[in-house]
Amino acid sequence: MARPALAVTLGIASLGLCGAGWAQSLTAVRAASDGASRSVPMGVADARHLLGRVGFGPTFGEVDAYARLSRADAVERLLSDVKTSAGAPPPAWVNEPPTPPRSLREGSVEQRQAFQQQEIRRGLELRAWWIGEMLAGPSPLTERMTLFWHNHFTSSQQKVRFVHLMYRQNLLLREKALGNFADLLHAVSKDPAMVIYLDNASNRRDRPNENFAREVMELFTLGEGNYSETDIREAARAFTGWSIDPDTGSFRWRPFIHDSGEKTVLGQKGNFNGDAVLDILLEQPQTAQTVVGKLWREFVAPDFNREDDRGEVNRIARVFRDSRYDIRTTLRELLLSQAFWAEDNRAALVKSPVDFVVGTLRQFDVRVSDAMPFALVTAGLGQNLFSPPNVKGWPGGEAWINSATLLSRKQFVERLFRGDEMRRTDAGMSMSASGEAQGEARRDASGQGQGQGTAQAQLRQAQFRARMSRAVDETRFDGERWFRKLEDGATLAGNKGSGNAVRDLSLERFVLASAPVNPVPAGVAGRERLRLLTLDPVYQLK
Amino acid sequence: MSHFPRRSTGSSARREFIRRLMGVSLAPAMRSVASGVSVLFAGGSVAAAAPAAAASTMAGADYGRLLILVELKGGNDGLNTLVPFADPAYASLRPRIALRREELVHVSEREGLHPSLAALQPLWQGGELALIRGVGYPRPNLSHFRSIEIWDTASASEQYISQGWVARAFAAHPVPRTFAADGVVIGNGEAGPLSGGGRVVTLASTEQFLRQARLAAPGRARGGRALEHVLKVEDDITQAARTLGGGELLKTQMPDGPFGNAVRNAAQVLAGRGNVAALRLTLNGFDTHQNQPGIHANLLRQLGDGLAALKGSLVELGRWDSTLIMTYAEFGRRAQENGSNGTDHGTASVHFALGGRVKGGLYGEAPRLDRLEDGNLVHAVDFRSLYATALQRWWGIEPASVLDGRFPQIDLLKT
Numbered sequence: 001m002a003r004p005a006l007a008v009t010l011g012i013a014s015l016g017l018c019g020a021g022w023a024q025s026l027t028a029v030r031a032a033s034d035g036a037s038r039s040v041p042m043g044v045a046d047a048r049h050l051l052g053r054v055g056f057g058p059t060f061g062e063v064d065a066y067a068r069l070s071r072a073d074a075v076e077r078l079l080s081d082v083k084t085s086a087g088a089p090p091p092a093w094v095n096e097p098p099t100p101p102r103s104l105r106e107g108s109v110e111q112r113q114a115f116q117q118q119e120i121r122r123g124l125e126l127r128a129w130w131i132g133e134m135l136a137g138p139s140p141l142t143e144r145m146t147l148f149w150h151n152h153f154t155s156s157q158q159k160v161r162f163v164h165l166m167y168r169q170n171l172l173l174r175e176k177a178l179g180n181f182a183d184l185l186h187a188v189s190k191d192p193a194m195v196i197y198l199d200n201a202s203n204r205r206d207r208p209n210e211n212f213a214r215e216v217m218e219l220f221t222l223g224e225g226n227y228s229e230t231d232i233r234e235a236a237r238a239f240t241g242w243s244i245d246p247d248t249g250s251f252r253w254r255p256f257i258h259d260s261g262e263k264t265v266l267g268q269k270g271n272f273n274g275d276a277v278l279d280i281l282l283e284q285p286q287t288a289q290t291v292v293g294k295l296w297r298e299f300v301a302p303d304f305n306r307e308d309d310r311g312e313v314n315r316i317a318r319v320f321r322d323s324r325y326d327i328r329t330t331l332r333e334l335l336l337s338q339a340f341w342a343e344d345n346r347a348a349l350v351k352s353p354v355d356f357v358v359g360t361l362r363q364f365d366v367r368v369s370d371a372m373p374f375a376l377v378t379a380g381l382g383q384n385l386f387s388p389p390n391v392k393g394w395p396g397g398e399a400w401i402n403s404a405t406l407l408s409r410k411q412f413v414e415r416l417f418r419g420d421e422m423r424r425t426d427a428g429m430s431m432s433a434s435g436e437a438q439g440e441a442r443r444d445a446s447g448q449g450q451g452q453g454t455a456q457a458q459l460r461q462a463q464f465r466a467r468m469s470r471a472v473d474e475t476r477f478d479g480e481r482w483f484r485k486l487e488d489g490a491t492l493a494g495n496k497g498s499g500n501a502v503r504d505l506s507l508e509r510f511v512l513a514s515a516p517v518n519p520v521p522a523g524v525a526g527r528e529r530l531r532l533l534t535l536d537p538v539y540q541l542k
Numbered sequence: 543m544s545h546f547p548r549r550s551t552g553s554s555a556r557r558e559f560i561r562r563l564m565g566v567s568l569a570p571a572m573r574s575v576a577s578g579v580s581v582l583f584a585g586g587s588v589a590a591a592a593p594a595a596a597a598s599t600m601a602g603a604d605y606g607r608l609l610i611l612v613e614l615k616g617g618n619d620g621l622n623t624l625v626p627f628a629d630p631a632y633a634s635l636r637p638r639i640a641l642r643r644e645e646l647v648h649v650s651e652r653e654g655l656h657p658s659l660a661a662l663q664p665l666w667q668g669g670e671l672a673l674i675r676g677v678g679y680p681r682p683n684l685s686h687f688r689s690i691e692i693w694d695t696a697s698a699s700e701q702y703i704s705q706g707w708v709a710r711a712f713a714a715h716p717v718p719r720t721f722a723a724d725g726v727v728i729g730n731g732e733a734g735p736l737s738g739g740g741r742v743v744t745l746a747s748t749e750q751f752l753r754q755a756r757l758a759a760p761g762r763a764r765g766g767r768a769l770e771h772v773l774k775v776e777d778d779i780t781q782a783a784r785t786l787g788g789g790e791l792l793k794t795q796m797p798d799g800p801f802g803n804a805v806r807n808a809a810q811v812l813a814g815r816g817n818v819a820a821l822r823l824t825l826n827g828f829d830t831h832q833n834q835p836g837i838h839a840n841l842l843r844q845l846g847d848g849l850a851a852l853k854g855s856l857v858e859l860g861r862w863d864s865t866l867i868m869t870y871a872e873f874g875r876r877a878q879e880n881g882s883n884g885t886d887h888g889t890a891s892v893h894f895a896l897g898g899r900v901k902g903g904l905y906g907e908a909p910r911l912d913r914l915e916d917g918n919l920v921h922a923v924d925f926r927s928l929y930a931t932a933l934q935r936w937w938g939i940e941p942a943s944v945l946d947g948r949f950p951q952i953d954l955l956k957t
Contacts, residue, residue: 109833301766302766302767303767345766347765347766347769348765348766348768349768350768350771350772380730382730389687390687391687397768398767398768398771401772401775402733402742402744403742403743403745403775403779403782404729404744404745404746404751405744406758406772406775406776406779407750407754407755407779408730410758411754411757414757517761517762517763517769517773518759518761537759537761537763537769537772537773538769540768540772541769541772
């Protein structure tokens with residue numbers, strides 16, 4: 001987790017913004033880079049905006065480095081830093097042979113229960129692994145896009161059960177996160193977790209199951225209203241035969257349950273198989289619009305109801321299609337669009353629980369030895385990785401924030417910035433979010449509710465909860481180290497002696513995506529200033 | 543009791559309903575409803591925008607009467623809740639999990655309650671517990687997510703509405719601003735019937751909410767819809783915390799377990815000066831595909847003990863006669879047990895209504911095990927009949943201003 005202390009251009013002098021208010025600063029920065037010249041550095045405000053959207057809570061070092069780049073160079077650098085595999089070592093069990101689905105089906109009740117317990121445990125380890133990668137991985141954009149696809153091509157451990165398969169799906173989404181969407185669609189449709197999640201494993205010639213056919217059209221490609229019930233029925237026939245090997249858990253083609261007859265899908269007739277139907281879906285212009293619309297809501301703004309925003313989404317959707325679904329090209333277009341940088345769209349998105357938790361830990365350089373408690377905190381806040389609530393994924397946006405989740409979020413930062421003496425008083429209480437999350441994770445993983453717990457299991461659960469609670473409790477914000485970096489940065493940027501007002505403003509601009517709703521009084525400094533800034537409503541936004 | 547006639551779902555009626563919804567709740571801030579923001583910002587203009595039909599009944603909305611909704615999450619097995627022991631088909635469909643007549647809580651010559659619900663016996667005997675049998679809807683959907691969405695939004699099986707039915711009632715007939723909140727959701731999760739509008743506070747623990755509420759940072763600022771939403775939630779918290787809870791400690795003994803805990807928190811919410819119009823509680827874990835008997839017994843014990851304790855608290859608070867409690871769930875379970883000593887997703891189920899003004903007794907129809915469709919019970923009462931009853935006869939709201947279509951009301955409340 002340790003990051004090198006880098007020069008920090010949070011200072012304002014280099015941008016000529018001394019004493020300027022937020023709005024003015026933003027305008028000034030925008031004016032500077034509207035020249036669009038490759039050589040004009042975009043400055044702190046733009047760098048923070050860009051990094052907050054493509055990654056999670058940027059660090060000083062990242063803001064500093066990117067502030068010196070032009071927008072175009074910055075986007076290029078982000079895109080070229082993308083990885084196709086994870087850096088952190090996965091849990092050891094991924095290298096063991098997975099439990100064969102067959103053995104489970106044929107096993108005793110006790111064996112099934114033991115398997116369930118094991119998968120719950122492994123599921124938590126997998127969440128911790130991913131959160132760890134988000135915290136410390138070399139390319140936050142890779143994680144952001146992997147998460148984006150996880151929420152597009154949803155599968156949930158709750159139904160899939162085999163955690164191995166959830167892990168493999170994550171590897172697939174990661175590998176192709178910025179590759180080619182057509183490729184990704186074909187691959188994920190045959191991904192074993194997906195084949196189980198949307199019931200294609202039980203889609204047979206004599207007993208068709210339409211679940212995958214419906215969702216692939218409604219959610220993955222065309223969007224609602226762009227196909228008929230007949231299209232779904234016909235497509236389902238084409239997907240028959242895509243199944244799972246009961247011994248290895250891998251994808252298996254079963255020609256003997258495939259319906260090889262003629263089908264009519266979206267007006268085209270033929271003896272289609274599943275791949276042929278996916279190609280038909282990829283031919284439709286609505287597919288690019290569905291995906292680009294989602295990317296827009298992920299990166300740019302909560303909606304595109306305005307005329308010019310709709311036009312922009314359509315334009316980028318054409319780029320997506322013309323590039324034969326190259327995700328990198330499309331993301332570049334999106335991130336360099338005027339809308340992405342527009343002042344109205346700054347601080348316009350609600351941070352997801354992952355944004356909030358991982359972002360806070362990164363932004364304040366908090367050292368984390370075990371990520372599992374934080375996987376549980378994000379789950380408690382409504383985002384249980386590997387277990388989206390249903391095939392539509394997390395609804396996101398404003399739905400992330402209700403009074404319970406907002407107060408839990410605030411409690412989380414409150415604890416980080418309060419002194420040690422305060423920590424103890426609330427110990428155990430504010431973990432209720434993650435405690436419940438753990439219960440939720442249990443229910444999710446087992447697909448059923450409480451009640452099966454023996455006294456011993458309940459005890460284990462209580463002990464586990466206490467351990468996780470302690471871990472969050474013991475998480476420290478190292479104010480001395482953090483503020484020293486800030487000071488060093490200001491010094492390097494030539495801001496020494498530029499006064500408290502400037503320092504306060506620079507701090508504010510680093511912590512918040514726009515001016516606070518409730519300005520922190522001058523004179524409130526250090527840790528307390530951070531505490532108040534992170535309690536501001538704007539801290540929920542990115 | 544009779545089958546309700548299938549209502550017409552003509553598209554013009556549908557359009558009219560949507561239009562009315564738009565008129566009532568969407569006009570002030572179109573996007574706010576879709577996104578779950580309330581009509582708070584619209585203030586009094588909600589009433590002004592309400593069409594004549596709704597406006598004429600506004601005076602009747604009586605939110606001094608509290609509605610408590612209890613969700614039995616996962617789909618409760620109605621056949622093992624109110625057991626039709628006299629029907630020989632019951633035991634033959636369920637050779638392993640059927641309950642025997644002698645262990646049941648006596649209700650009628652043909653039906654009895656699960657023994658874990660013994661705590662409800664005094665309510666039954668006191669005529670304060672209504673058992674509404676066969677509650678469901680036409681063309682049932684067996685997916686948890688979709689079916690609970692149908693129940694939450696009071697939609698038809700193929701109709702998609704984004705706002706919860708109680709939230710729609712609040713939008714059409716605003717709760718007085720003097721209330722601490724329109725509704726309180728006990729738990730961390732979704733607001734269900736209360737989602738998509740109103741001043742709704744979600745809390746997992748009343749004490750914790752009141753302690754943490756100081757962290758809320760309400761304020762005024764110009765910004766996009768995301769900021770507007772956060773500011774609204776900050777404001778809702780602050781307002782609610784001013785008067786909710788904090789009253790005297792109640793003497794009623796609360797049962798252990800998550801539901802007892804939820805009931806305790808609900809009682810604490812009500813113990814303060816502040817008023818609310820609706821509360822929502824959840825009891826998780828009814829998706830009993832495996833080893834149902836032990837799990838279900840435990841759940842129903844939590845439910846029965848919890849509801850009895852809720853009554854105890856409400857009596858202490860002097861609210862029992864001004865409270866209506868209703869249970870709901872996405873579906874019941876399959877009539878026939880499965881191979882894992884459990885039951886799979888089904889359709890119609892029995893639901894409870896209780897309160898000081900409830901006319902106790904059996905409503906709806908006993909399950910017709912001889913007339914299953916795809917192995918599932920055919921519903922006798924549309925769930926929207928229960929909603930219409932609560933709207934009209936409890937809150938005094940014209941159901942047509944909230945529900946799409948007309949649903950026969952059930953005579954289960956004393957006037």
